[in-house]
Amino acid sequence: MYSRRQFLKTGTTAAAISILPCNLLHASIATLASGSTGSLDGAQSQRLSNGWEYLEGTMGGPWEVWHSKETAVWQSITMPHCFNAYDACDPDRPYYQGNGWYRTHVSIANPYKTGRTLLHFEGAGQTAAVYIGEKLVGKHVGGYDEFVVDITDLAATSSDIPLAVLCDNSRDLNRIPSDLSDFSLYGGLYRHVNLVYVPAVSLETVHVRSELAAPGSPAKISVLGWLYNPTDSNDPLEVTIEVVDAKGTSLYHSQxxxxPWKDAKELTNFTVKTPELWSPSSPHLYQCNITVGGQGGSYVAKETFGIRHTEFVEHGPFKLNGERLLLRGTHRHEDHAGYAAAMPDDLIDQEMQLMKDMGVNFIRLAHYQQSRRVLSNCDRLGILVWEEVPWCRGGVGNDVFKDMTRDKLRTMIAQHYNHPSILLWGLGNEDDWPTEYPEVNQQEIRALFQELNSLAHELDPSRFTTIRRCDFARDITDVYSPSIWAGWYRGEYTEYQKTLETERERVNHFFHAEWGADSHARRHSEDPDKVLAKITTGTGTDERGMDYLMTGGQSRVSKDGDWSETYACNLFDWYLKTQETLPWLTGSAQWIFKDFTTPLRIENPVPRINQKGVIERDMTKKESYFVFQSYWSDAPMVHLYGHSWPIRWGDEGELKMVKVYSNCDSAELFVNGKSVGVKHRNSQDFPAAGLRWMTPFVHGKNNLKVIATKGKVTVKDEIEFDYQTEKWGPPAKLALSEIGRKTIDGKELITVEGRVYDANGVLCLNARNLVHFSLAGDGTLIDNCGTSTGSRVVQMYNGRAQISLNSTGNVTIGISSQGVETVFYNPNMTKK
Structure with a gap:
């Protein structure tokens, strides 16, 4: 049994910051919210999704929450809910940071006579105060970890209790992550809220520890339990443990x-002689079922776990289960069009499956502890994880700041310990960044990193630690990732390999997190690499200072490039072909899988959106998704570049490049029905791994078709586009037309497209005008989605821009751009 001192070191009972008067459970409560719901001898849980109301703004206090009919209008909502779901990418004003109140009534029906009634919050941004009636029962600081409030005593007084929660994402120097972070610090109850019933004595936390000395050896398994026994009951308990494999076959049973015990107790240990190992190609999961029975009833805990062996070779590759595995990764923020951080479960599942289908076997969760559902998907799909404490761009603040940083590391490890997908505990990100504090104090930053590194290894000796971009602290953690942005913030992408080789020698275990390029979806280029003629090489490829800005400093692609999908695909293509050739490389993680909001990038083509994703914020795939798939996926695939490129341009008879991204051995291209030859894939033949053709197009409509083969499997792809040979002058006039209409729930969904022409009426295919859509009448724009077709302010892509609207009557939509006359369109005038 662990001593009280050892137990506190694990942090599984560490009190939440500013905890008030009830105790907040701070541990891995997966079983509390997902235990047996079919009988009275298991944990009972109810998801509190409906019956909520929301109010944005301050209140006089909790009394006013329940007596505010004259002073406030509450909005009916469902959970989860983020109060920045609409405004986080508003092009005209910063997103709301302040108070958001939630209220509901909860019916209490605890099936256990002496049981405990708990409120389980899976995440609330960025601080949360919980009230029963007017009584404050708990306060939690931190937007990303779980917490539980025990409301047993108050719930005993009534079967219907008034519950209110105040969420606050106001700026706070003593809270992590920093408000200077390059992402929105969302507010609200944006993960599930659960009502949970447990017996008088239950399990707060279960950790299943697996030790595999070497691949092929038996696995030693130990099960640790932390008891939840707030009344200090001394009645004996019957503990039953059963472990089953993925097929449900029992491997171990004890009773x-x-x-009752205090602190942490090893409940059992046993050996699996021939374990089935967890890996991305075979993510085998075991399940440990623990029943704790006493006079107050039985509690069933169900935790999945995996068995695997990991190794980072010094100055060499990463090995999983004894074999080299190139980590092929990406990044994820919890963010989505129309929901912000409050993503529904099905969309989380869809997003994670899209990653797996792209060939991802690794993900860095940026830059905070993420939803339990994300981790469960990684376990199930076979995606290794770097999960990170939210110390992002914060420097080092006061003691409150430091305590919170330690606390979030403790809770992250306590709550996600059992996930076999987790490989790395991230201790911070870009903490060399100029911050709100007077200086970047390297000594203090190093000291906190050293403390966190020691703490992480105490809490979990089985996993590695890591940080990204803090060069003066690169020697502290097990694995380090420097800043390398060859071809975007500095240098050219052809400098990538040289930078990798240089950085490899500076640390024992090297990994490359964050690389890529912004791309404005639907924007394409006939000459994407033209900008490279302006770029200085040989002076480094890291991001420095304010490189992300569109002004100042030396020439860089991020500032002077065209932000086309075409350039991004070339950069990705070069990086991926390079990574394939380096047997010592542990792996990398491209930044980022999906576009997301940021308050720092108001000048981007979609304002306040970081556009480095391979999919848009609504999960529309960009062309670059298929570049990665062509290198990383196993299932045969083929993709013609240009599905969102309706008009190409050039001279009559000019040879134009057609690129095909595929993992197949060979491909044959047909142009307007005629074969132009077969090409064989060679990953080192840049671009497109040799699957490219130079061919003329005819003026007007053109058809491209490709047939690719991999073994005995044949796959096909086809696109059509116009080819424009007319030359254009400066943009001179706008036009607006309807391109789609359908009726949904009694409303007409109308999509319009704006185009810009020169004085002679020729479409300006390289135009990047910033346009504003406006609407008057009986309808609403579908905007603030953070996508290329869902923003009322957006840069054009090849002289075009689209948006949709819901119409319930007579409506007029306008499009304007500086220096060009505004035009209007009335859909009712053309309605058939």
Whole structure:
């Protein structure tokens, strides 16, 4: 049994910051919210999704929450809910940071006579105060970890209790992550809220520890339990443990009667002689079922776990289960069009499946602890994880700041310990960044990193630690990732390999997190690499200072490039072909899988959106998704570049490049029905791994078709586009037309497209005008989605821009751009 001192070191009972008067459970409560719901001898849980109301703004206090009919209008909502779901990418004003109140009534029906009634919050941004009636029962600081409030005593007084929660994402120097972070610090109850019933004595936390000395050896398994026994009951408990494999076959069973314990206790240990190992190609999961029975009833805990062996070779590759595995990764923020951080479960599942289908076997969760559902998907799909404490761009603040940083590391490890997908505990990100504090104090930053590194290894000796971009602290953690942005913030992408080789020698275990390029979806280029003629090489490829800005400093692609999908695909293509050739490389993680909001990038083509994703914020795939798939996926695939490129341009008879991204051995291209030859894939033949053709197009409509083969499997792709040979002058006039209409729930969904022409009426295919859509009448724009077709302010892509609207009557939409006359369109005038 662990001592009280050892137990506190694990942090599994560490109190939440500013905890008030009830105790907040701070541990891995997966079983509390997902235990047996079919009988009275298991944990009972109810998801509190409906019956909520929301109010944005301050209140006089909790009394006013329940007596505010004259002073406030509450909005009916469902959970989860983020109060920045609409405004986080508003092009005209910063997103709301302040108070958001939630209220509901909860019916209490605890099936256990002496049981405990708990409120389980899976995440609330960025601080949360919980009230029963007017009584404050708990306060939690931190937007990303779980917490539980025990409301047993108050719930006993009534079967219907008034519950209110105040969420606050106001700026706070003593809270992590920093408000200077390059992402929105969302507010609200944006993960599930659960009502949970447990017996008088239950399990707060279960950790299943697996030790595999070497691949092929037996696995040693130990099960640790932390008891939740707030009344200090001394009644004996019967503890039953059963472990089953993925097929449900029982591997181990034990049963014993023991007295209640304090702190952490090893409940059992056993050996699996021939374990089935967890890996991306075979993500085998075991399940440990623990039943704790006493006079107050039985509690069933169900935790999945995996068995695997990991190794980072010094100055060499990463090995999983004894074999080299190139980590092929990406990044994820919890963010989505129309929901912000409050993503529904099905969309989380869809997003994670899209990653797996792209060939991802690794993900860095940026830059904070993420939803339990994300981690469960990684376990199930076979995606290794770098999960990170939210110390992002914060420097080092006061003691409150430091305590919170330690606390979030403790809770992250406590709550996600059992996930076999987790490989790395991230201790911070870009903490060399100029911050709100007077200086970047390297000594203090190093000291906190050293403390966190020691703490992480105490809490979890089985996993590695890591940080990204803090060069003066690169020697502290097990694995380090420097800043390398060859071809975007500095240098050219052809400098990538040289930078990798240089950085490899500076640390024992090297990994490359964050690389890529912004791309404005639907924007394409006939000459994407033209900008490279302006770029200085040989002076480094890291991001420095304010490189992300569109002004100042030396020439860089991020500032002077065209932000086309075409350039991004070339950069990705070069990086991926390079990574394939380096047997010592552990791996990398491209930044980022999906576009997301940021308050720092108001000048981007979609304002306040970081556009480095391979999919848009609504999960529309960009062309670059298929570049990665062509290198990383196993299932045969083929993709013609240009599905969102309706008009190409050039001279009559000019040879134009057609690129095909595929993992197949060979491909044959047909142009307007005629074969132009077969090409064989060679990953080192840049671009497109040799699957490219130079061919003329005819003026007007053109058809491209490709047939690719991999073994005995044949796959096909086809696109059509116009080819424009007319030359254009400066943009001179706008036009607006309807391109789609359908009726949904009694409303007409109308999509319009704006185009810009020169004085002679020729479409300006390289135009990047910033346009504003406006609407008057009986309808609403579908905007603030953070996508290329869902923003009322957006840069054009090849002289075009689209948006949709819901119409319930007579409506007029306008499009304007500086220096060009505004035009209007009335859909009712053309309605058939």
């Amino acid at each position: 014993e009667k023991i007295a």
